[in-house]
Amino acid sequence: MTATIDLNDGTSIPQLGFGTYLVPPQDTAATVGSALEAGYRHIDTAQMYGNEAEVGQAVADSGLPRQELYLTSKLDNGNHRPDDVRRTFEESLTRLGLERLDLFLIHWPLPTRYDGDYVSTWKAVADLIGEGTLRSAGVSNFEPDHLERIIGETGIVPAVNQIEVHPYFPNERAREASLRHGIAVEAWGPLGQGAVLGDEAVASIAERTGRTPAQVILRWHIQRGDIVFPKSMNRARMEENARIFDFELSPEDVRAINGLDRGPAGRGGPDPNTFDYVG
Ligand SMILES: NC(=O)C1=CN([C@@H]2O[C@H](COP(=O)(O)OP(=O)(O)OC[C@H]3O[C@@H](n4cnc5c(N)ncnc54)[C@H](OP(=O)(O)O)[C@@H]3O)[C@@H](O)[C@H]2O)C=CC1
Numbered sequence: 001m002t003a004t005i006d007l008n009d010g011t012s013i014p015q016l017g018f019g020t021y022l023v024p025p026q027d028t029a030a031t032v033g034s035a036l037e038a039g040y041r042h043i044d045t046a047q048m049y050g051n052e053a054e055v056g057q058a059v060a061d062s063g064l065p066r067q068e069l070y071l072t073s074k075l076d077n078g079n080h081r082p083d084d085v086r087r088t089f090e091e092s093l094t095r096l097g098l099e100r101l102d103l104f105l106i107h108w109p110l111p112t113r114y115d116g117d118y119v120s121t122w123k124a125v126a127d128l129i130g131e132g133t134l135r136s137a138g139v140s141n142f143e144p145d146h147l148e149r150i151i152g153e154t155g156i157v158p159a160v161n162q163i164e165v166h167p168y169f170p171n172e173r174a175r176e177a178s179l180r181h182g183i184a185v186e187a188w189g190p191l192g193q194g195a196v197l198g199d200e201a202v203a204s205i206a207e208r209t210g211r212t213p214a215q216v217i218l219r220w221h222i223q224r225g226d227i228v229f230p231k232s233m234n235r236a237r238m239e240e241n242a243r244i245f246d247f248e249l250s251p252e253d254v255r256a257i258n259g260l261d262r263g264p265a266g267r268g269g270p271d272p273n274t275f276d277y278v279g
């Protein structure tokens with residue numbers, strides 16, 4: 001169903017996955033189960049989403065061999081203190097019913113919290129590698145300055161940076177800073193959390209190519225080399241979002257979608273420089 005992307009630590013990740021933000025816990029086992037049936041093998045969750053246990057339930061119920069699956073979770077904003085990193089990572093493993101996670105990310109840098117000390121948090125996350133319980137360590141919502149600090153002060157380069165990326169907010173500064181360090185880019189909100197789906201330019205490309213707007217947008221991401229995990233609670237849309245490896249956008253279509261960039265106004269989510277929410 002999908003291509004894979006090689007990470008800088010020698011592992012690889014399926015380029016297409018399934019997102020679980022705002023999938024309520026009571027619906028998660030069925031929704032993720034449906035995504036696994038539809039062929040998804042990469043699931044993105046987070047401590048913050050409150051649905052790790054139900055993701056784990058879907059994985060167990062699927063009967064799929066563990067090595068066929070790629071599972072990511074993220075450190076919640078209240079768990080940045082180094083002592084809390086290991087403890088809550090182990091709690092995530094327990095909730096997920098796993099012996100090993102494929103990827104664990106610092107969810108937000110929280111530069112205005114914990115005295116701005118996300119460097120110690122990064123060191124604690126990276127230290128989890130090598131104990132057999134985590135394959136790859138990364139970050140999320142890290143801006144160029146945050147990346148420079150953690151790499152400069154620890155010498156450890158994250159495997160991925162999961163950032164907001166979509167046609168209205170291609171986030172080129174953070175994307176290029178990541179790629180310059182060999183850090184793979186995971187595009188969260190690849191459909192602009194729904195906002196890009198009604199775009200006229202996208203609709204006209206969709207009509208001409210016989211695809212849907214979601215497929216056109218997701219294909220644009222794939223051709224850029226970004227890792228995506230669209231979320232849908234609808235089985236038909238899950239299947240639609242996965243049928244993106246049997247066509248190609250022309251250079252003209254790619255240029256037209258690149259032209260939808262709205263600059264900073266296109267950002268749909270919080271600004272990582274100021275976001276300091278701790279639940
Ligand atoms: N690291 C971070 O800070 C963040 C990470 N994420 C991760 O990224 C994932 C993806 O981002 P997300 O915020 O969910 O937004 P997406 O860009 O994936 O958009 C999801 C929305 O689009 C709708 N949708 C999906 N497919 C289609 C389709 N084919 N046609 C029409 N509508 C569609 C969904 O509705 P419906 O369910 O009804 O189909 C939902 O409303 C998250 O689920 C999460 O795992 C997200 C935000 C922040």
Ligand SMILES: O=C(O)C(=O)[C@@H](O)[C@H](O)C(=O)CO
Pocket residue numbers: 021046048107269270
């Ligand atoms: O979904 C995530 O992973 C997030 O971090 C966001 O939901 C973020 O917390 C947010 O948008 C809060 O309004």
